[in-house]
Amino acid sequence: MIRADRELLAPGAYQTYSITSPRDTTLRAACEQVDCVAWRHGWQSAIDEATELGRTQAAYIRTQSRRTFREQRTSEGLTVFVFEPGQRCFADHRTRPEIYLVRDGDWRENPTGRSRQHQRAADWVEDFGEHQLRLVEQQKKG
Structure with a gap:
């Protein structure tokens, strides 16, 4: 003024x-750059290993994802992968x-x-x- x-x-x-x-x-961005909720708080992925897709997803998480997680089983037979905060999620962020x-x-x-x-x-x-x-x-x- x-x-x-x-x-x-x-x-x-x-x-x-x-x-x-x-x-x-737009550019590909890291979770931290876009303040990703999964990155900030962690997240869970429920996988149905009774299906081919579920087995493929679970195998990828266990052997190739390079992320920290715990596994849990639900009463419905699903495998729930619990991911800790502060690590890259599986989304493709853009900014x-x-x-x-x-x-x-x-x-x-x-x-x-x-x-x-x-x-x-x-x-x-x-x-x-x-x-x-x-x-x-x-x-x-x-």
Whole structure:
């Protein structure tokens, strides 16, 4: 917001921080990235080993899934695999990528043409915080 008692500085006096997502683009994502409920709390899979599909699923879980689980049997004859929290579930999660951009200038223009893209959100946040501290220091100096 521009206050009436202050003049708007030249675009070169500003730095713009933005987070955007490309349209129509998704990436495969880990459970932790999408805050998967199964990853957070664990989950159970009930398998009917009386069927061919059930035997195949149970064999995969026991020998190839590389996940931590306990087995239980129900009175109906199902095998229940109980998976601990904090491990990848069996879903194929998708997420939209985020672009963490910092560029010179403001909404009017980028006079230098300089911009940089951070690879991680934490780096963008750190950069933004350091920039805010520099602004506070400059304001104190006058």
